[in-house]
Amino acid sequence: MGQGAQEKVTTSLAGAVSEEISASLAPVDAELERRYPGDPGTRQPVHTVYVPGDVFAADTIRSWGDQALAALDEHAPDAASFAAVLGLADELAEPVHARVRAKLEHEPIEDLRVDFEDGYGPRPDAEEDEAAARAARLVSEAYEKGTAAPYMGIRMKCMEAPVRDRGIRTLDIFLTGLMEAGGLPEGLVLTLPKVTYAEQVTAMVRLLEEFEKAHHLEPGRIGFEIQIETSQAILATDGTATVARMIQAAEGRATGLHYGTFDYSACLGVSAAHQASDHPAADHAKAIMQVAAAGTGVRVSDGSTNVLPVGPTSKVHDAWRLHYGLTRRALARAYYQGWDMHPRHIPTRYAAVFAFYREGFEQAASRLTRYVNRAGGDVMDEPATAKALSGYLLRGLDCGALDIAEVARVTGLTRVDLEGYAAPRRGDLTVSAK
Structure with missing residues (x-):
């Protein structure tokens, strides 16, 4: 057949076959959409800072930034000494140091839990x-004053009987208190700790439903994080993954799964000297959490280190190196959030x-640019990789870490373009290039 000639297209199946299959899979399609809506596309904070209710004050955020500086x-x-402590490459020393200082000056905390x-x-x-009422007033005032x-909220006590x-x-x-002060802020986040059974998640859902009804709020307005701190939250008595049940029990309200390093480690009998976020027991728990949360829109957060950067410079440097290494390890494993326990x-x-x-x-940026422009390269990327x-x-x-101007310079893409590639429609395997 000559080049350019039109191919003869023939089929064997009647159109009704495709229609019947689609009709039979309609419930599955709906179930996929309901259970696996995908990432919400909102900002995920890189950390969560916990401040006791009696310590939280109007200047807590600024105080943490000042103490860190x-x-x-x-x-x-200076940049050279900071890079030397952490082992940063020479080309990263100045930009990382400058951005860290700027961050500590303008937004020292991304997510705070009273x-x-x-x-x-x-x-x-x-x-x-009194402390709970005070927390509501201070959080409301902070949002009002800018x-x-x-993200801000509270970690309440758990749903266990005592x-x-x-x-x-x-x-x-x-x-x-928030409602009386003007309403719930957009950045409100609540944390439910020590969850062991899905029924405790269901109880939290019922509780929030009643509050929403009492204040004529839109159903589902209030979400919450589930804190994974016990073995029962990972593996149920029948051998199934409890955490997957918890996500479904939240009925769309779950926003995150937070790993509790020390409670979980202690629950498994790990000795205090070895309780850390890189322990094999921690890796196992977080891997289960990650798989259970994938596609549901629920984000996974790593835990914390309790080794504080205090004392003489040598000890501070040791603690910094440990924390830096654990954070980098978590990022490589797609745990983009963690806990920080101290301003330093x-x-x-x-x-x-x-x-x-x-x-x-x-x-x-270069790989995404080649994908968008359908250009060749040494890596063959697919839509999932572009995402x-x-x-x-x-x-x-x-x-x-990055500025939109430098991203646009390399990729030619706007933020809206990036968001489009980051959240393609379900089943779209082409993600049309420009």
């Missing part, structure tokens, strides 16, 4: 009542995050 001034006063659980402990009811972190009523009351006081942890949090995105920027590449660039932009 002071630690840099004392223990790594803690009424382990970090707060048991208190007289009147004292916790001094809030992008503290259940106290946790419910604290949550009620906090949410009611956040310089290395941001250093690790910024280095991760900056060192891979040119390659990711990962654009998601990588968007995360870098959200945290401040």
Whole structure:
């Protein structure tokens, strides 16, 4: 057949066959859409900071930033010394150091949780009542004044019997205080700790439904994170993955799964000296969490280190290197969020995050550009990879590691373009190029 001649197209199946198959799979299609809506496309904070309810104050965010800057001034006063501590490549030293300082000056905390659980402990009811009301007032004022972190909320006590009523009351006081002060902020995040059974998640859903009804809020307005801190949250008595049941029990309200390093490790009998986020037991739990959450729109967060960067410079440097290494390890495993327990942890949090995105920027941007332009290269990328590449660039932009001008310079793409490649429609295997 000559070049350019039209091929003869023939089929054997009647059109009714395709229609019948589509009709039979319609319930599956609906189930896929309901259970696996995909990533929400919103910003995910790179960390969560927990501050006890009695310690949280109007200046907490600024205070953490100032303490972090002071630690840099004392223990790594310039780009070269900071890079030497962390082992940063020469070409990353200046941009990472400059961006870390800028971040600490303008947005030192991305996500803050006022803690009424382990970090707060048991208190007289009147004292916790007052602290919860105070937290609501301060959070509301922070958003009104523009001094809030992008995300803020509380960690209540869990749904276990001894503290259940106290946790419910604290949550009620906090949410009611926000409503009385003007409404729920867009960045509101709630954390339900020590979840062991899916029924506890169901109870949280019912609780939030009743609050929404009481205040005539849109159903589903309030979401929450599920904290994974017990073995029962990973593996049920019948051998199934409990955490997958928890996500479904949340009925679309679950926003995150947060790994609790120390409670989970202790639950498995790991000795205190070996309780860390890179322990094999931690890797197993987070891998289960990651698979269960994939495609559901629920984000996974790593835990924390309890080795604090305090004391003489040598000890600070050791703790910084540990924290930096654990953060980089988590990022490579697609755990893009973690916990920070001390103001001096956040310089290395941001250093690790910024280095991760900056060192891979040119390659990711170039690969995405070749994909978009259908150009050849040494890597054959597919739509799924284009999704990962654009998601990588968007995360870098959200945290401040990258600037949209430099991304546009290399890729020729706008943020809207990147978002389109990061969230293609289900089943779209072509993701049309420009």
